[in-house]
Amino acid sequence: MDSMVVRMRHTKSHTANRRSHHALKKTDFAKCANCSALKRRHTVCPSCGFYRGTKVLDLVKKVEKKQAKAKAKKAEVK
């Protein structure tokens, strides 16, 4: 039985050359206008739930919901 046929050999330098474009770009962080925490641009602020001056997410409600869910799961296991 024949082993796998290698059709084209890529040298280390060719591989490295190709991968020279694979680096990740750094992301910019912006200050939240409401709570001045660092957040990613064009996203809802994760610490206060504001986006462009308006409240979009009710974070307190979200946390409560998460806790309720975890509690329910714990009860289910028991």
Ligand SMILES: [Zn+2]
């Ligand atoms: Zn904020």
